[in-house]
Amino acid sequence: MELNPRIRQADIEHLEKLVGKERVSQGTSNRELHSHDESFHTPSLPDVVMWPHSTDEVSKIMKWAFEKKIPVTPWGAGSSLEGNPVPVERGIVLDFQEMDKILDIRQEDFQVDVQPGVIYKELNKKLGRYGLFFPPDPGASATIGGMIANNASGIRTVKYGATRDCILRLVVVLSDGNVFEIGTRARKSSSGYALCHLFTGSEGTLGIITEATLKLVGLPASVMAVLATFPTVKDATITVFHIMSSGLTPSAMEFLDAEVVKVLNRDRGLAMKEMPTLLMEFHGYSKRGLEEEMAFVESICQNNNCSLLDKGIGPEERNRLWEIRHLVVESIKRSHPGLLLLIMDVAVPLSRYSDMVTFIKEAVQNLTAYVFGHAGDGNIHVAIMDNPQDENRWARVKEANQKIIQKALEFEGTCTGEHGVGIGKRVFMDLEHGKSLEVMRRIKRLFDPHEIMNPGKIFP
Ligand SMILES: Cc1cc2nc3c(=O)[nH]c(=O)nc-3n(C[C@H](O)[C@H](O)[C@H](O)COP(=O)(O)OP(=O)(O)OC[C@H]3O[C@@H](n4cnc5c(N)ncnc54)[C@H](O)[C@@H]3O)c2cc1C
Structure with missing residues (x-):
């Protein structure tokens, strides 16, 4: 070799x-x-x-x-x-x-110390016994180290924040082998620069995380889920804005377009209405309190022409719903054997969310495309299945990708809400960050003067 x-x-x-x-x-x-x-x-x-x-x-x-x-x-x-x-x-x-130990669960502090290789689903299984959970939930079988490095988020971010919001303390090894402990165990701090925040989302380009203290949340006493379908994309996406600005605090608010629902029906043997759909979940102290919230949610949905509202879904059915939601990407891939997946991940301010989804639907109308995502965060995923060997078709896919990201930036959003920059989003970094990209370059040089940490990522 x-x-x-x-x-x-x-x-x-x-x-x-x-x-x-x-x-x-x-x-x-x-x-x-x-x-x-x-x-x-x-x-x-x-x-x-x-x-x-x-x-x-x-x-x-x-x-x-x-x-x-x-x-x-x-x-x-x-x-x-x-x-x-x-x-x-x-x-x-x-x-x-193989660095996958849960080092210390400190129930009374709502914290856990972990090594980076812990799989977050395994962590949540263990934490459940203590009545706790680590909220960012990216769906895939990710490690805590990968989640911190990508600042991953997921369906529960709308209420509990992204990974960055749950990091209190890190142990990091820098490119020259020096080891630093950054952050504290206090739930808040105004002490100096926020180094934990800097390493979160740095994609392994600044240093290596070898231990983390995570901030946890108590499992809710009562949970209620809602599935709402709408005649048009506009009705569904406007509802997102109305619910988010109503004072309600959903713990999940997901959008699926009709194409995604069709794929799920076919691939998972479901019988959902093949229309634009919102999946929501609410956490609360009592069933009665949640029922009151539900009545409010129902009235908002009805004002926006909701055609089916399945509320108060029981725990088993609710868990199945989220499991199915997590299988969206897998079902899309399985439905198009031989084609490759390009997945976009833009996020925009909530007031532009509905316009952004409408723009996307138009931009991808001649492609094999699926639109879904963490709507309550203004985060939209567009999964396009195509063949990169077919130059003409792939050029159209890339053109749509470019147009969508440009529009998200015009709306003062971002080219990546949670998947990170990696290789794919580097070309948009200048456009999104302008002169401040130079500040990131200087930080990179400070931590990694020989450019050995995960080179070829983030910077164009
Ligand atoms: C089906 C599917 C659904 C997904 N859904 C979501 C979603 O809803 N939300 C979301 O945010 N993401 C999602 N993702 C993307 C992905 O799961 C996340 O970005 C996840 O956080 C990656 O974790 P990983 O352990 O696989 O890391 P990897 O992919 O192995 O690595 C990710 C990055 O972290 C760096 N890294 C890894 N470990 C360390 C360490 N110890 N120290 C420093 N850097 C490190 C790597 O170099 C790399 O840059 C999805 C992926 C799939 C396949």
Whole structure:
């Protein structure tokens, strides 16, 4: 196997001494597994994959990589959608799968300390026994390290915030191997620069997260779910604005267009009405309080021509609804074998949400496209299935992508609400950030002077 010119066989032997031979692999299947995420972006093989077990091991690896100027790309579960963990400049992939310990659950503080490889669904299963949960819920089987690095969010962000809002303290290893503990265990702080916020969403380009203290939420005493269908996209999306500005605080507010519902019916054997649909959930203290909220939700929906309102859905049916919502991307992919997925992830201010969805529906009308997303956050996903080998068709897909992102920026929104920049969104960074992109470049140079941390990401 041809190695990166900067890595020699003797270097591999050195790395094996640092962590043990069994946790360093140059095997083809391991390298292939770590060459791509869930996106269409071109795979790139790393030279070597390593599975560290401790902060100390990560620090030693980074010290060595810094001296040798070898690229290092951290890896969670590889579920990203923008090529975020693809090792485009080869080098080392550090897979955190084996740093997966829940270190300390501090129930009375609503906090948990974890290693980065913990899978968030497993974490929530465990926390449920303490009456707690970690709210950001991206759906895929993501790790906490990957969620922090991408600032992931999900269906419950509308009430409880994105990952960034739930990080209190981090242990990070910088590119030169230095280890820092940043943040505190206090629920709030005005003490100096918000370094935890800086590392959250940095996609492994500033340093490596080896431990995190997460802020948790108590499980709600009562929960109620609502499914509402509407004759038009406009009716459904205007309802989102009306509910969000009414003083109600949904804990989930998802939009599915009729095409998504059709795919789910076919792929999952459902019988939902094939119309624009809102899925909502409300958390509260008592059933009575929630019923009052429900009456208000119902009146708002009816004022916007709602044609079916299924409210007060029981816990089992509700869980199934969210499970199905999480399977949207999978069902879309399964319905178009042989085609690749390009998924957009714009977010706009709520007042522009309805106009943005209307614009998108028009922009993708001649493509195989599905529109859905975390409506209560003004976050819209557009999944387009097509064949990148067909140059004409792929050019049309890219043109739609460009038009949609430009419109989101015109509406003072962002090119990515939660999937991160990775490889795919780099070209839009100038347009979105203008001169302030230079500030990000300076921060990058400060933390990573040799440009070895997940190179080829974020910056155009
Ligand atoms: C079906 C499907 C649905 C999805 N839905 C959502 C959704 O609703 N919301 C959402 O936000 N995302 C969603 N995603 C995208 C993805 O799941 C998230 O971005 C997730 O946070 C990625 O986590 P991961 O563990 O797979 O990380 P990876 O993909 O392995 O890595 C993500 C980034 O984090 C870096 N990284 C990983 N570990 C560390 C570490 N310890 N220190 C520093 N950097 C690190 C990597 O280098 C990379 O840049 C979805 C993906 C799929 C496939």
